């Protein structure tokens with residue numbers, strides 16, 4: 162069958178069973194848009210800014226097991242998309258970005274809307290391609306989906322010059338991919354897994370540290386099974402929330418810079434640490450030298466060998482796909498009657514319970530002013546802990562992570578690695594598209610939300626009834642907190658003056674907007690919002706301007722050197 | 731600029747050492763990370779594709795790894811290139827470099843050939859002023875180093891010299907610095923001895 166390059170692009174997306182493409186048209190992709198117009202299998206979602214297209218595609222991948230897809234034009238379309246691509250890259254999210262490019266003959270001549278797309282995106286993609294011949298389109302797109310999804314997932318970009326989309330060639334979609342240069346390890350080394358088992362069984366003060374890999378590889382149930390069989394405490398990273406149920410008694414909550422007292426203490430003082438799909442990054446273990454002061458054996462399971470022994474020396478590295486490796490471990494555990502020393506475990510749990518009694522997430526309640534933590538607690542109650550929650554970046558993100566107890570994976574959607582303000586609304590768009598009918602909440606701040614506020618228009622067009630909870634403290638809260646703690650209360654440029662009336666702004670876009678000022682109104686407002694099943698509701702909570710996120714491990718400090726809430730004094 | 735009023739003061743509670751049954755950890759100043767560094771010869775096979783070279787060099791600059799030299803050319807299989815990178819780093823850094831290189835989709839194989847017996851070669855072309863008594867002296871030195879004189883004018887020679895990089899350095903050291911007009915070196919290529927074979 163002879164097709165044009167543009168037809169082939171769309172046929173490939175159909176073959177990959179892509180439901181939604183988030184994008185924005187322009188000169189270099191006009192042929193592709195023309196083909197999208199002529200079919201109805203792949204639905205295109207017209208965003209208002211290319212950054213949002215990539216975030217929305219990224220969210221689809223985070224909340225399902227699919228690969229998200231974005232389509233942008235050359236030049237400014239692509240540069241606008243870069244923030245989205247880098248965001249997905251840092252969190253290992255499988256997406257495919259198709260970008261238009263100026264015609265082959267014009268490349269390198271500073272043509273109108275030409276940028277070196279492959280060069281600009283190289284450091285923030287898993288891989289990228291420039292397709293110079295129509296016959297390469299199908300094999301390249303096939304490879305792109307394969308690369309995005311396998312091994313350590315990540316964004317893959319396919320740059321297609323305009324003339325290539327117009328050229329004709331024979332089309333057949335490849336059934337499989339084989340690349341001599343790309344063979345990610347799937348099975349873990351059996352000897353290493355046995356060694357790991359031995360260490361786990363001998364542990365007296367064990368700890369399981371589970372990262373985003375558990376969520377992305379759909380390994381939650383395996384993790385729960387392992388944790389149950391061993392009776393070990395489990396902590397999740399910011400990216401791993403929901404990977405282990407937060408309300409389970411073996412959960413000690415999130416660890417790291419704003420982790421719980423018990424999680425950080427247990428992480429530091431454990432004698433055997435099982436790390437799964439996590440990467441010991443600086444926000445998680447604080448100062449590595451301080452972390453290394455306590456001798457402990459570390460088992461690290463990860464699909465990416467370069468994540469192992471990068472920041473922390475590991476005793477038993479196991480490279481492989483989490484599901485495969487964890488299945489092997491479960492099989493070994495089932496085959497033996499041996500279990501860790503009960504008495505030692507009991508003592509360890511007693512210690513952990515003592516740490517828990519510090520109740521580090523306690524905060525000062527108020528009848529007059531809305532505490533931001535209260536909004537999240539109420540959100541959790543009102544949605545029965547079962548909503549999809551996206552967040553932006555800042556204090557509100559940390560409060561959402563701390564106070565919304567995620568019991569299921571793929572429910573918590575945020576930018577962990579890059580920390581990109583502006584993701585909140587676009588993430589919610591992607592999630593709502595992928596899960597129509599499910600409750601989707603955005604936890605955001607008045608600064609972050611303005612970074613992609615234009616997407617309220619997209620939400621109107623596609624009738625996306627997301628619920629936006631704006632924790633409005635009129636400050637770049639997280640910046641202000643650092644300035645208060647570490648820069649002598651000099652609030653340099655962290656105040657947000659001339660804010661819009663968000664309720665009215667939402668109304669201007671055709672949505673429902675509510676301003677909430679009193680603590681007593683919080684729950685009702687949330688209930689009202691979720692009752693309105695078909696409306697996007699923008700809740701503008703006027704929250705305490707001075708509230709800080711606790712506990713906090715200051716950059717460069719050790720995990721246990723936490724700043725706790727003032728009332729703990 | 732306005733400011734928020736806060737319960738003033740420095741005193742936020744720290745995790746108390748005494749309340750905890752486990753000993754408090756002393757706050758340690760940053761431990762010096764200067765571990766012994768070594769020179770390594772990293773060989774890789776990679777797809778002979780546009781952009782593959784910049785993926786490798788981009789990786790080195792993005793992650794702050796050191797490159798002493800880099801050479802690359804197609805192999806007997808024209809779809810594959812072979813690259814030799816000379817890098818200096820601690821064992822940890824070299825381990826990361828190898829892992830990160832392996833992660834690049836275009837890279838087929840990576841080995842540190844300097845882990846065992848291997849051969850390194852580099853080619854140098856060096857143009858020197860060759861007049862008067864220097865003319866004979868340069869020729870003699872070139873002979874000692876088994877170099878060839880490949881271009882001759884009334885006042886200059888070009889000497890071609892192959893060897894491991896220390897030999898080339900030694901040659902440069904052996905001739906009068908003021909005579910050197912130009913040097914150009916290819917960078918090192920390396921290969922494991924005997925049965926150590928790097929193939930796709």
Ligand SMILES: Cc1ncc(C[n+]2csc(CCOP(=O)(O)OP(=O)(O)O)c2C)c(N)n1
Pocket residue numbers: 553554555556557558580581582583605606607608609610632634636637638639640
């Ligand atoms: C695009 C981008 N620019 C700057 C930052 C740095 N930054 C991190 S948090 C923050 C403040 C966020 O303020 P707001 O959205 O109001 O949330 P709050 O912290 O007040 O809850 C800033 C500026 C960032 N993470 N992303």
